[in-house]
Amino acid sequence: MASSTEQNDSDDGMDEFMDKFKTQRYKNAFSEDSWEEEFNKVPMFMKTAPEELDPKKYPELACLQAIIHDEDRPPEEQAKSLKDEGNAFFKEKNYQKAILSYTAGLKKKCDDQDLNTVLLTNRAAAHFHLGNMRSALNDAAAAKKIKPDHLKALIRGAQCCIELRNFSEAIQWCDEGLKAHPTDKKLQELRAAADKHKRAAERDARKAKVKEKKLHGEKEALLAAVKDRDIKLFQSAKPRQRGSDSEDEDEGSSAAISQLSLDGLSSQEVTGAQVFLDEQGSLHWPVFFFYPEHQQSDFISAFSENSCFIDHLAVMFGEELPPWDTDRKYRPQNLQLYFEDEEETLYQVNPETSLLKALQHKRFFVRAGILSFFVLVKDSSFRKQFLTGKKIQEL
Structure with missing residues (x-):
């Protein structure tokens, strides 16, 4: 047991230390400005681990890592x-x-x-x-x-x-x-x-299958309708097979003509419209009319095969003519129509003709599901210039 003298000495030493502590600043304390940053370096109080462990910056954490x-x-x-x-x-x-x-x-x-x-x-x-x-x-x-x-x-x-x-x-x-x-x-x-x-998922799969079956049926019906009308589809040219001794080419053989593929009927991505078969069994086609003299065009998204060209021309060029026709020449009775085959031969179409009759012409090929026709003013100087040097045949 410590003597009373030793106890007094110990108490005196503590008193001396406490007196000194009150008058002198503790050198190893956290600074007032950065105490939170310093506090976060102590592993026990870290809120997040450092991205890179620097032993000098985080000595305690490095020690723990070494133990681990x-x-x-x-x-x-x-x-x-x-x-x-x-x-x-x-x-x-x-x-x-x-x-x-x-x-x-x-x-x-x-x-x-x-x-x-x-x-x-x-x-x-x-x-x-x-x-x-x-x-x-x-x-x-x-x-x-x-x-x-x-x-x-x-x-x-x-x-x-x-x-x-x-x-x-x-x-x-x-x-x-x-x-x-x-x-x-x-x-x-x-x-x-x-x-x-x-x-x-199974329900959605069944619906998708029913929808696919329906679309397939509609496509088959569409192809059958095109085939029955003897309408020719123009597709990308196929490479000629090696070893072919035939030098003669059948009419239209420069293109792959198919009545059994939808490739030649796909135009929806380009125009937003596509040929379709209505409930009465009539085909409706997307049709472009081009006016090369004025670099203008009209687009009809659903031109019935049974309609005549004059029916649409009378609507487009009736009492109110387009603003680009400054000479007021584009009257239905003044207009001539032409289509062009793959050999750039022009065929004149009678405006009183139905679309179906034009489609059934032996030199008419449907390209990408879109039908195109040129519209010119007869007896105009531009018409003469446009047709110069071109092969022209009447429908």
């Missing part, structure tokens, strides 16, 4: 430390670094299968939050292989399958999980959601 990654410790201890490190990154929502820590823990190949399962399920969670559903599913499957009844692995696997729209597989994950955990609400909710999505 000490290769001399048993693999189980190292793996557990790396799991804890990954969990810390996960809480900060730094999922990339969490994945690196969990992966490093798995590389230790420790014999603790429970720990390995946790590392896999935690890494699956990090991948899930990054949107890496396939990687998350692989980790969940690996965890389930180690422990088939591991609840978190089963839940995560089901969630990944739902995100990947593999609803049948999601249901299988849930069913496996509910065998081991029959009362788990999360698995029950996931199974109900997967079943709902599956039924919706």
Whole structure:
């Protein structure tokens, strides 16, 4: 037991220290201006881990890192430390670094299968939050292989399958999980959601199939109507086969003429309109009228095959003429129509002719589902100039 003299000496020393502490500033204290920054360097009080670990700037944290990654410790201890490190990154929502820590823990190949399962399920969670559903599913499957009844692995696997729209597989994950955990609400909710999505997807698939079948039927009917009318479709030229001894070419053989393909009828992407067959069995075509003298044009999205050209010309050039016709020449009775074949020969069309009759001409080929006609003013100087040097035939 200390003597009264020693006790007095101790008290005197403490009194002296306290007196000195009151009069002198503590040299190792945090500064008033940067105390929060300094405080955040202490591992216990860090809100976030630094992006780059500088041992001089973060000596305490560097010491802890050295302990975590000490290769001399048993693999189980190292793996557990790396799991804890990954969990810390996960809480900060730094999922990339969490994945690196969990992966490093798995590389230790420790014999603790429970720990390995946790590392896999935690890494699956990090991948899930990054949107890496396939990687998350692989980790969940690996965890389930180690422990088939591991609840978190089963839940995560089901969630990944739902995100990947593999609803049948999601249901299988849930069913496996509910065998081991029959009362788990999360698995029950996931199974109900997967079943709902599956039924919706199957319903959508049936609707799409019905729609596709309907469209196919409409296309077949359209092609049959074109074929029955002997209308020729102009398609891209096919390369000539080698070894062909024939020098003679049939009429129109420079183009691939087909009555059994929709390629020559596809114009919707270009014009927004496409040939169609109405309920009465009549074809309606998208038609362009070009006025080369004025570099103008008109577009009719649905020109009935049974209508005559004059019917449309009378509407377009009736009482109110277009503003570009300053000479007031484009009267229906003054107009002439022409179409051009693939050899640039012009064929004059009588305005009183129906569209179908023009289409059935042996030199008329439908290009990309669009019909085109030139409109000129008869006896005009531009008409004479435009037709100079061109081959012209009447329909």
